[in-house]
Amino acid sequence: MKQSKKTPIALALLTFLTVLIAPAVAGDEIEIQIATKTDLFPIPNLVFAAQGFVIFLAVLMLVLAVWSFYLTFSKNQKTPLIATVVFGIAFVASVLVWLFAGATMTLTTLLAGSLALAVPLIFGSMSGALSERVGIINIAIEGQLLAGAFTSAVVASITDSVILGIIAAMLAGVLVAALLAVFSIKYLVDQIITGVVVNVLIIGLTSFLFSTLLADNITVLNQPPRFERISIPVLGQIPIIGPVLFNQTLIVYLMYVAVIGVFLALFKTRWGLRVRSVGEYPKASDTVGIKVFRTRYISVMIGGALAGLGGSFFTLGQVGAFGKEMTNGAGYIALAALIFGRWNPIYAALAALLFGFAQNLQYAVQIVGSPLPSEFLLMLPYVLTVIAVAGLVGKVRGPAAAGKPYIKS
Amino acid sequence: MNQQKLIREIFSGNAVIPIFAVLASFIFGGILIAFANEEVQEASGYFFARPMDTITAVLNSVFGAYDALFRGSIFNYQAATPQAMIKPITETLAFATPITLAGLGLAVGFRSGLFNIGGQGQIIFGAMFAGYVGLSFEAPFLIHMPMAVLAGLIGGALWGGLVGLLKATTGANEVVVTIMFNYIALLLLTYLLKTPVFQAPNQVNPISSPVAESSRLPGILGDGFRLHFGLIIMLAMVFVVWWLLYRSSIGFQFRALGFNPNAARTAGVNIPLTYVLVMAVSGALAGLAGASQVLGADKQLTVGISATFGIDAITVALLGRNNPFGVLAAGILFGGLRSGAVLMQANQGVPVDIVLVVQSTIVLFIAAPPLVRALFRLPKPKAVQA
Numbered sequence: 006m007k008q009s010k011k012t013p014i015a016l017a018l019l020t021f022l023t024v025l026i027a028p029a030v031a032g033d034e035i036e037i038q039i040a041t042k043t044d045l046f047p048i049p050n051l052v053f054a055a056q057g058f059v060i061f062l063a064v065l066m067l068v069l070a071v072w073s074f075y076l077t078f079s080k081n082q083k084t085p086l087i088a089t090v091v092f093g094i095a096f097v098a099s100v101l102v103w104l105f106a107g108a109t110m111t112l113t114t115l116l117a118g119s120l121a122l123a124v125p126l127i128f129g130s131m132s133g134a135l136s137e138r139v140g141i142i143n144i145a146i147e148g149q150l151l152a153g154a155f156t157s158a159v160v161a162s163i164t165d166s167v168i169l170g171i172i173a174a175m176l177a178g179v180l181v182a183a184l185l186a187v188f189s190i191k192y193l194v195d196q197i198i199t200g201v202v203v204n205v206l207i208i209g210l211t212s213f214l215f216s217t218l219l220a221d222n223i224t225v226l227n228q229p230p231r232f233e234r235i236s237i238p239v240l241g242q243i244p245i246i247g248p249v250l251f252n253q254t255l256i257v258y259l260m261y262v263a264v265i266g267v268f269l270a271l272f273k274t275r276w277g278l279r280v281r282s283v284g285e286y287p288k289a290s291d292t293v294g295i296k297v298f299r300t301r302y303i304s305v306m307i308g309g310a311l312a313g314l315g316g317s318f319f320t321l322g323q324v325g326a327f328g329k330e331m332t333n334g335a336g337y338i339a340l341a342a343l344i345f346g347r348w349n350p351i352y353a354a355l356a357a358l359l360f361g362f363a364q365n366l367q368y369a370v371q372i373v374g375s376p377l378p379s380e381f382l383l384m385l386p387y388v389l390t391v392i393a394v395a396g397l398v399g400k401v402r403g404p405a406a407a408g409k410p411y412i413k414s
Numbered sequence: 415m416n417q418q419k420l421i422r423e424i425f426s427g428n429a430v431i432p433i434f435a436v437l438a439s440f441i442f443g444g445i446l447i448a449f450a451n452e453e454v455q456e457a458s459g460y461f462f463a464r465p466m467d468t469i470t471a472v473l474n475s476v477f478g479a480y481d482a483l484f485r486g487s488i489f490n491y492q493a494a495t496p497q498a499m500i501k502p503i504t505e506t507l508a509f510a511t512p513i514t515l516a517g518l519g520l521a522v523g524f525r526s527g528l529f530n531i532g533g534q535g536q537i538i539f540g541a542m543f544a545g546y547v548g549l550s551f552e553a554p555f556l557i558h559m560p561m562a563v564l565a566g567l568i569g570g571a572l573w574g575g576l577v578g579l580l581k582a583t584t585g586a587n588e589v590v591v592t593i594m595f596n597y598i599a600l601l602l603l604t605y606l607l608k609t610p611v612f613q614a615p616n617q618v619n620p621i622s623s624p625v626a627e628s629s630r631l632p633g634i635l636g637d638g639f640r641l642h643f644g645l646i647i648m649l650a651m652v653f654v655v656w657w658l659l660y661r662s663s664i665g666f667q668f669r670a671l672g673f674n675p676n677a678a679r680t681a682g683v684n685i686p687l688t689y690v691l692v693m694a695v696s697g698a699l700a701g702l703a704g705a706s707q708v709l710g711a712d713k714q715l716t717v718g719i720s721a722t723f724g725i726d727a728i729t730v731a732l733l734g735r736n737n738p739f740g741v742l743a744a745g746i747l748f749g750g751l752r753s754g755a756v757l758m759q760a761n762q763g764v765p766v767d768i769v770l771v772v773q774s775t776i777v778l779f780i781a782a783p784p785l786v787r788a789l790f791r792l793p794k795p796k797a798v799q800a
Contacts, residue, residue, distance in 0.1 A: 093778075142587075192782035197529050197589055199781070201728055203776045209770025214500075216765035217450035336591055344590055380605035387594040394591060395584040403587075 012084045013077050016070040019096050023063045030055040033106035041113050041248045048244055055106040062099045066092055085125070092223065097362075104370050114370050116362075117248045120257065123354075123361025124322065125150055125332070127260055128315020129339025130346065130353040131267045135308035137348060138271060139301050140284040140406040144200025145185045147336025148207035149309050149315035151315020152177040155211040158327035159219070161229035161320075170229060171256070178313020179306045181207060186305040190298055193373045193410040204336070212329045227313045227326050232256055256318050263311055270351040281302050284404035285412040294402060297411050312336075348403055360386040428447065432733070434786045435779035436747075443772040444476040447764055451475035462516035479764045486757025487750035496625055497638055502753060508640040510749025511648045512537070512703040512723045517700030517730030518655045518740045524736045525659060526692040527672035531698045532577060532592025534724025535599035536570040541708040542603060542700025543569025545612065545715040548625030548708065558628040563647070563705050568741065570701015571694040573599065578693030582686035588693070612715050622715035645705030649742075653698060656738040658695070668692055687766070700724065726752075726753060727776045 040048040067086025069092045073084040101110065122366040129146040136143035153174035181203060186201040219227045232254035240251040271277040278302055282290045287297045319335075320327050338360055346353030363385040373377060448454050456477055457467040485492060487506045488687030493499045516533045523530035530536075544566030550576055552558070577595060580586040607614045607620035614623040631643035659665040670678040671688050679685050730748055751773065755766040780784050786795060 105761075142589075144593075181754045188778060188782060192785060194778075194781040197531070198728075198732060201531065201725070202732075202777045202781075203724060205729070205770050206774035206778070208769050209774060212767035213446060213765050213771060216767060221452070228605065252543070334597065337597070340590070341594060378608075379604050382599040384598050387597045391580070391586070391594050391598075392590055394586040395580050 009353065010077060012089065013070060013073040014332070016066070016073050016084075016089075016092055017091070018065040019291065020070045023059065023066055023096060023099045024098055027056055027063060030059060030103055030106040032056070033103055035105050035107070035111040038109055038111045038337070038396065039113070039245055040152060041244075046196055048368055050109070050326040053102075055102050059099050059102050062095045062102075066095050066099075069095075070199045072108065075337075101131070101366075104366065110369075113245060113248045115365065115393050116245070117259040118368065119358060119362040120249060120253070121361070122321070122360045122364045124257060124260055124318045125290035125315040125335050125341055126339045126357035126360055127264060127354045129312050129336055130343040130357050131350060132178070132308035132312035132315075133340055133343035133347060134267060134350045134353055135280070135311070136182070136185075136305045137303035137343065137407050138284045138404055139280045140287060140404055140409070140411070141186065141305050142196040142200065142408045143305070143308065145181060145207075145336075146312055146339050147332055148204040149178040149181045150316035150319070150332045150336050150339075151211055151330070152181045152206050153202075153313030154319040155316075155327050156313070157317035158229045158320035159226050161317075162226050165230055166323075167230055167232055167255070167321050170321055171259075171314055174313040174317035175310040176313070178309040178311070178316065179311070181313070182306045182309020183302075185309075187304050188302055192348060193412070196408050196410075206332055211327075215327060219351055223326075229321055229325065231325050232322050236306055254322055256314070256322055259314065262352055264312075264354045267311070271350065281404070284406055287406050291413065293412075297413070301411075312339075315339075322395055338386050341386050344403070345390050345393045359389075432780055432785055434678065434792070435776050435792050438779050438786060438789055439772045439775040440480070440662060442775050443768055444480070446768060446771060447479045448472040448475050450764075461640045475762075479758050479768075480763045482758040482761045482764075483751070483754035485754075486761075487754030491758075494769055501639065502757075504641045505753040505756075506746060506750040507645055508642070508749070509752040510722075510745045511642075511644045512707050512711070513730055513748055513752075514724045514742055514745030515644075515648050515651060515703035515706060516700040516727035516736070517734065517745050518651055518738060519574075521615060521695040521734065521736040521738065521741050521754035522655060522659065522668065522699065522726050523692060523696040524731055525672050526668040526688070528578075528674065528689065528696070529589045529591055529691050530577070530592055530693065530696045531728065532595050532724070533573065533703075533727040534720050534722075535592065535596040536574050536697040536700035537720040538596075538599040538603050538725050539573035539697070540570035540704025541715060541719045542606070542612075542704075543701070544629075544705035545622060545625060545708045545719075547627035549612070549622060549715075552626050552705050555628045558626065559631065559709070560710055561628040562625070563631070563702070566701045566705025566708070567698045568701070570704060571698035572701065574697015575690055575694035577697075578690035581687040581693070595693045600661070600717075602718075603715075603719070607715065608719060614634075614714075616658070620717055624714045625709060629709055630713060631706065634788040636768045638712065642706075642710035644710040647702060648745075651702065652678040652738045655699070659738070664691065668695075699725070703727075725775070729773050732777050733780055734736070 011389065035055045037051040037053075039051065045161035065218055069088050073088065076082045076084055084087065132146050132149055133143045157170040157174035158292075160173035161167055164170070184203055185196075185199055190197040193367050233253060234254055234256070237251040241247045271280060279290065279295050281299050283295060283300045290300075291297050300338055316332065319331050324331065342357035343353045345356040363382050363404045367379040367382045370377070370382065451471065453471040457464075457471040459467050485502060487502050488500050491500050493501070506771070516537055519536065520530050520533055532765055540601060544562045547558075547562040547565040553561070573595065577588050580591055581588050604620060607622065612622045614621060628724065633639065634641045634643065659669060665682045667688055668691075671680065671685065671692070675685060678688075703723060704720065706798050707723075708715055712719060717767065726748055730741055730744040733744035733747070734742070751769045755769045758764045758768070759766050
C-alpha cells in the first residue's frame with residue numbers, strides 16, 4: 006500500500022512558515038521566566054537571541070521533514086508519531102518566540118492559564134467520548150456545560166457549599182444527557198437535531214431564569230463561593246510542573262481523575278468493551294446479550310454528569326457568578342477536541358489542552374502586544390479540527406454506529 | 415363514515431402533530447412565565463390561605479404575556495393609529511425574511527442528506543460579501559443593489575461550497591466542518607471589522623459605515639416600517655427552491671442523494687459534484703439572508719449581523735419538514751415569536767429568551783410524534799396499531 010503523502014507535505018509547509026518567522030524577530034531577545042516563589046530551588050531566567058533560537062528550531066524541523074519525505078517516498082513507511090510530536094512542539098515553540106520576541110514570557114502563568122481554560126473543554130470531551138463511543142453523537146455538550154454552570158451557581162449560592170454545587174451540576178448534566186438520550190434512543194429523533202435543539206433549549210431556559218429569578222435575587226441565588234486552591238505538598242513545589250499541575254483547585258484534581266477514569270473504564274474494563282461494541286455494531290452486541298439501550302442510556306448519562314461537573318468550573322472556578330450564555334461555545338470546542346483526539350479520552354484531553362493553550366495565548370499576547378491578531382489564535386482550534394476531519398493529519402474515524410438509532414427487531 | 419371515525423382519522427393523522435406540538439410548547443412556556451412571575455411568587459407564599467390569588471396571578475401573568483406576544487407579532491388592537499396597529503405583522507415578516515431564507519438553504523441540505531449546521535457562518539459570509547460591495551463604491555441603484563445581493567449569494571455559496579468540496583474530496587463530516595466554519599467566519603468578521611477593510615473611519619467599535627444608498631434593498635411600506643425588498647426576494651426563493659427541488663433534474667439528483675446515496679450513485683449521479691452543489695446552493699440561500707440583513711435591515715455590518723438566524727433556520731427547516739412552503743410557514747411563525755417577544759419583554763417583563771425555549775420545544779415535540787400523542791392522549795395511527 007502506498008503511504009499517504011499528506012504528512013511530509015504538511016511538515017514541509019510548516020517548516021517554511023517557521024523560516025518566515027526568522028527575519029521578523031532579527032535582533033530581538035526573548036526572556037523566559039520559569040521560577041515561581043514556591044519552587045524547591047531557584048532557577049534563573051533564560052535569555053535567548055530570538056533569531057538564533059528560531060533558526061535552531063527551523064533546522065530541527067527541516068531535518069524531521071526531510072526524514073519524513075525519505076520514509077514516505079523511498080521506504081514507503083509511516084512517519085513515526087514521535088517525530089510528528091517533536092515537530093509540533095518545535096513549531097509551537099517557534100510561534101511562541103515570534104509572539105514574545107523582545108518581551109518576557111512567564112512560562113508557569115502561561116501554562117497554568119492554559120490548563121484552567123482547558124478544564125471545561127476536557128470535561129466536555131469526556132462526555133463526548135462516553136456518548137459517542139456508545140453510538141450517540143453528542144452535540145449537546147454545550148447544553149450540559151451550561152446547565153452545570155447555572156445549577157452549580159444557584160445551588161452553591163443557596164447552600165454556601167461548593168461540594169453541593171458540583172453535585173447539583175452533575176445532576177443537571179445528567180438531566181440534559183437524559184433528554185438527549187430519550188429523544189435519540191426512545192423516539193429515534195436524529196441525534197444531531199436533538200443535540201442542537203437541546204442546546205437552544207438550555208440556552209433559552211438558563212437565560213430566561215437568569216433574567217428573571219437570578220436578576221431579582223442576586224445575593225441569594227448568584228453569589229456562589231469559589232473553589233479554593235489546594236497545594237499538594239512536595240509535588241506542588243517542583244519547578245514548572247508543581248505550580249501548573251499541583252497547585253490547583255478541587256475541580257482540576259477531579260479532572261485528572263475523570264480523564265484517567267474514563268480511559269480505564271472504556272479500554273480496560275468489561276463495561277467499556279460493551280460500550281465500544283454497542284457503538285460499533287449494536288446488532289451484534291444485542292445478539293450476544295448486551296443490553297444496547299441500557300448501555301447507551303448509562304454511558305450517555307455518566308458523560309452528562311462529567312460535562313455538568315465541567316460546567317461548574319465556569320461559575321465556581323472562574324467567574325464566581327452565572328452569566329447569560331457564559332459557556333460561549335466551549336461545548337463545541339470540546340467536541341472538536343474529541344474529534345481531534347480521535348475519540349480517545351487521553352488524546353482528547355491533550356487536544357483540549359492545546360486548545361486551552363491557544364485561547365490563553367490570546368490573553369498573554371494582548372499584554373506584550375503581538376504581531377498576530379487575537380482572532381486568529383482563537384480560530385486555531387476550529388481550523389485544526391477541520392484539518393483533522395479532512396484527514397490531513399492521519400485518518401480520523403469515529404465509532405461506526407454513532408448517529409444511527411438502534412431499532413430492535 | 416360516521417362522525418366519531420372521522421374525528422379519529424383527523425386526530426391520528428400526522429397533520430395535527432405540528433398543531434399540538436405548538437400548543438404543548440406554549441403551555442410549557444406559560445408554566446415558565448408563571449413560575450418566574452413575581453406576583454405569582456408572592457401569592458403562592460400564602461397559597462393555602464387564599465388559593466384563588468395564586469390562580470388569578472398565574473392566569474394574569476400567562477395571558478398578559480401571550481396577549482403582548484399577539485399584539486407584538488400580529489395585530490396591536492391597543493395602538494392609536496391604524497399604521498401602528500398593523501406594524502406588528504410587518505415586523506413579523508421582517509424577522510421572518512432572514513430566518514426563512516436561511517431555513518430554505520438548510521432545508522435543501524437536509525433534503526439531500528447533508529446536515530448543514532453552518533447557516534450562521536454562511537449568513538456571515540453573505541453579509542461580508544454584500545457589505546463589501548455596498549461599502550466600497552457608489553453606482554446606479556439598478557446596478558449596485560443587484561450586484562450587492564449577488565455578492566451575498568456568492569459569498570454564502572463559496573463558504574458552503576467549500577464544505578461540500580471538503581466532504582467530496584476527503585470525506586470530512588459536514589456537521590463538524592460547518593460547526594467549525596461558523597466560528598471561523600465569526601472570528602474573521604470580528605477581525606475584519608477592526609481593520610480598515612470594514613471598520614468605519616474614526617470608529618473605535620467594530621462596526622462599519624452604512625452601506626451606500628444605491629446598494630440598499632428599498633423599503634416596501636415606507637419609512638415607518640422595517641419591511642424591505644428582502645421579503646420579495648425571500649418569497650421568490652420559496653418558489654425557486656420548490657422548482658429546484660421538485661421540478662428540475664438537478665433537484666431530483668439532490669433528493670436522490672438524500673434518499674439513498676448508493677442507489678443515486680448506481681443511477682449515475684455524480685456524488686462528489688452533487689455534494690459541492692448542494693452545499694453551494696444551501697450556502698447561497700443563507701448568504702442571501704446575510705445580504706438581506708446588511709442591505710435591508712441593519713444597513714451596516716456589525717459583529718452581530720447574523721444574530722441567531724442560522725440557528726433559528728435549523729429549527730425552521732425541521733418544523734417546515736424541509737418543504738419550501740412549510741419552511742415559509744415555520745419562518746413566519748418564528749418571525750412572529752421574535753417580533754412578539756420584543757413587546758412581551760418591554761410590556762410584561764418576560765425576557766425574550768422564552769422564545770428560544772418555545773422554539774426548541776416545538777421542534778423536539780414535532781420530531782417525536784409518539785410523545786405528543788402520549789401527552790394529549792391522541793389515538794395512534796392505524797399502521798402502528800396493527
